[in-house]
Amino acid sequence: GRLVTAARQRALAEGGRLCASDLHLLLNLLAGGAGPGEVWTPVCLPRFNPDGYFYAYAATLADEDDDDGGGGSGGVTLILLSTEREGFYAAAGCRRRLEETLRAQGWLAELAAALREGPGYSPARPGAPELRHFLYKPLEGPEEMQQLPQFTSPELEEPYGSEEEQQRLFDLYHHLHGRVHSARRPLRLLYHVAEKETLLAWVS
Incomplete structure (x- = not known):
C-alpha cells in the first residue's frame, strides 16, 4: 500500500508524532484486513510508545459509484487510531462523515482515479522543460x-x-x-x- 496523507490532532506534542517505522508497521498489519467491512484491533507502535497500545480502525472508503462500501474507490483505506477501547462506534461515525464530505466534493473519485493510474508521477508533471528529477521537502509552513x-x-x-x-x-x-x-x-x-x-x- 501507499500512504496518501497523515493527519493528527493539533494539540499533540512534537515528541508524539508517528515515526516512519511505526507507520510502516501499521500499514503492513492492516494491509490484508481492510476489505468491504471494518477492522478494529489493538496495535502497539513501539517507536511511539513501546509500553502501550492504540486501537486501530480501518475501513475501505466508497466512491460515488459504490455506495455500499465495497471498495469501489480502488482500495482507498482510512485508518484511525484511538486510545479508547470502546471507541469503535465513534471511529465509524467519523469515517462516515469524512466519506460523505469527500464524496460530495468529488474527491473520492479523483483519488480512486489517481490510484488506478499507478504509483508515482513523471518528472514532466511540474511543467519544467528538461527537468529529469527532483526532491522536494517543505522546511517551513504550518x-x-x-x-x-x-x-x-x-x-x-x-x-x-x-x-x-x-x-x-x-x-x-x-x-x-x-x-x-x-x-x-x-x-x-x-x-x-x-x-x-x-x-x-x-x-x-
Missing part, C-alpha cells in the same frame, strides 16, 4: 506540516533507468545536501554543473 515531515519526488525515468545511474544520481544529491547543510558554511542556493547534468539546490 506547524502541523513541520511536525509531519514528508518529501516528494517523481519516478526515476531515463537516463536513470539502471542501478548504476540511480546510484550516481543519489551520490549527486548527497553531495548537494552536504554542501547546503554544511556546519561550517551553510548555503541557501547552490548551482552545480556535473558531467552529465546541471543541479540546483535551493533552501527557501
Whole structure:
C-alpha cells in the first residue's frame, strides 16, 4: 500500500508524532484486513510508545459509484487510531462523515482515479522543460506540516533507468545536501554543473 496523507490532532506534542517505522508497521498489519467491512484491533507502535497500545480502525472508503462500501474507490483505506477501547462506534461515525464530505466534493473519485493510474508521477508533471528529477521537502509552513515531515519526488525515468545511474544520481544529491547543510558554511542556493547534468539546490 501507499500512504496518501497523515493527519493528527493539533494539540499533540512534537515528541508524539508517528515515526516512519511505526507507520510502516501499521500499514503492513492492516494491509490484508481492510476489505468491504471494518477492522478494529489493538496495535502497539513501539517507536511511539513501546509500553502501550492504540486501537486501530480501518475501513475501505466508497466512491460515488459504490455506495455500499465495497471498495469501489480502488482500495482507498482510512485508518484511525484511538486510545479508547470502546471507541469503535465513534471511529465509524467519523469515517462516515469524512466519506460523505469527500464524496460530495468529488474527491473520492479523483483519488480512486489517481490510484488506478499507478504509483508515482513523471518528472514532466511540474511543467519544467528538461527537468529529469527532483526532491522536494517543505522546511517551513504550518506547524502541523513541520511536525509531519514528508518529501516528494517523481519516478526515476531515463537516463536513470539502471542501478548504476540511480546510484550516481543519489551520490549527486548527497553531495548537494552536504554542501547546503554544511556546519561550517551553510548555503541557501547552490548551482552545480556535473558531467552529465546541471543541479540546483535551493533552501527557501
